[in-house]
Amino acid sequence: MIGCTLIFFDYQSVKPEGISESGWVKAKISKPRQTFLCLILSAHFIFQLLLPIRYLCYSGKLGWTEQGYRFSWRVMLIEKMGIAQFTIVDSRTNEKIYISNNQYLTVNQEKMMATQPDMVLQYAHLLRDKFKSKKWTNPQIYVESYAVLNGTGSRMFIDPQVNLAAIEEGFEGKNWILPYKETQ
DSSP: OTTTHHHHSOHHHHOOTTBOTTSOBOOOOOHHHHHHHHHHHHHHHHHHHHGGGGGGGSOSOHHHHOTTOTTSTTTTSOOEEEEEEEEEEOTTTOOEEEOOGGGTSOHHHHHHHTTOHHHHHHHHHHHHHHHHHTTOSSOEEEEEEEEEETTSOEEEEEOTTSOGGGOOOOSSOOTTBOOOOOOO
């Protein structure tokens, strides 16, 4: 919109102070400030180029694992649906409870969580914290999860043998996401 103002207003009415008749800005910036500005702008543009391709640092199918997926240039390439059933086990008594996700999540949250591994982990941590506050001793969280990627058929998504309560979120690879296997 700022650029469009040049179409509607006379050049002389929007001409700022410090611009010569030739159109060049008369800027007095010291050499250290020029260097600093150049470094900041360089870092910004390098970041803008590297952030979208960080998915190359991870193994596995990008649409399946979604590691490095957000802010990448490949965001419109997948259609994913899934379902997740969580089980909580008290490590002291071995009491087992199956969770109805709609007790803690809205319909849309449940739909999004079931297909995105980082949200599965966040939800598992939410359940862990809720059950710790209910005096469970070191609750273990397991999930039986299935997902469909681009209409290719349902596959097991998260390793059901992994205690998600013990996993910390980080930038390293997520070995608890099962590998995507092509169908024959």
